[in-house]
Amino acid sequence: xxxxxxSDLGIFLLLCFLIYRLVRSGVDKHVIDGKPLPPWAAFxxxxxxxxxxxxxFQLFAFGxxxxxxxxxxxxxxxxxxxxxxxxxxxxxxxxxLAISAGTTIAAAGTTNAKGNKGGGGLVPxxxxxxxxxxxxxxxxxxxxxxxxxxxFGFVALLISQxxxxxKEFPSFPDGLLYVMxxxxxx
Numbered sequence: 741x742x743x744x745x746x747s748d749l750g751i752f753l754l755l756c757f758l759i760y761r762l763v764r765s766g767v768d769k770h771v772i773d774g775k776p777l778p779p780w781a782a783f784x785x786x787x788x789x790x791x792x793x794x795x796x797f798q799l800f801a802f803g804x805x806x807x808x809x810x811x812x813x814x815x816x817x818x819x820x821x822x823x824x825x826x827x828x829x830x831x832x833x834x835x836x837l838a839i840s841a842g843t844t845i846a847a848a849g850t851t852n853a854k855g856n857k858g859g860g861g862l863v864p865x866x867x868x869x870x871x872x873x874x875x876x877x878x879x880x881x882x883x884x885x886x887x888x889x890x891x892f893g894f895v896a897l898l899i900s901q902x903x904x905x906x907k908e909f910p911s912f913p914d915g916l917l918y919v920m921x922x923x924x925x926x
Contacts, residue, residue, distance in 0.1 A: 751815060773863055791868040792868035794868075802891065816903040897910040
């Protein structure tokens with residue numbers, strides 16, 4: 741079934757490209773210190789600090805993984821198993837998305853109440869996801885790492901299943917959700 745997996749991946753990448761083109765055509769050209777930012781930066785940029793937002797990264801990472809997973813299961817069931825059915829979503833996946841959305845809302849509320857956290861360098865960089873004001877912050881680092889681990893783990897669990905027998909999303913382990921929740925609170 742390697743050709744089916746690559747066709748699913750191709751369809752997913754095509755959808756990602758179309759979303760990218762829509763964003764690119766609809767987003768202002770944002771320039772910081774004379775350097776234009778790439779269109780994907782619009783997803784993560786915190787306009788107040790001109791740095792990348794960790795909570796926005798997590799929300800979009802989980803959203804991206806959810807979209808990939810949903811399309812993967814849908815296309816496996818449709819194109820491999822010849823069953824045109826919308827896949828069920830595990831209940832704990834919505835918990836993970838709620839944690840991510842709650843973190844984004846809490847970060848925005850904290851910024852409004854206390855002011856912004858301070859930016860990093862003049863131009864946003866990937867270091868903004870784990871640092872504040874140019875210093876690595878352990879809780880941001882840990883939050884970022886758990887987000888990446890959860891996303892890659894979910895995708896690995898998903899694509900390791902046989903496309904001919906896949907019926908639904910793999911469940912996130914409850915312990916991982918607990919760690920993600922504690923990480924979000926931190």
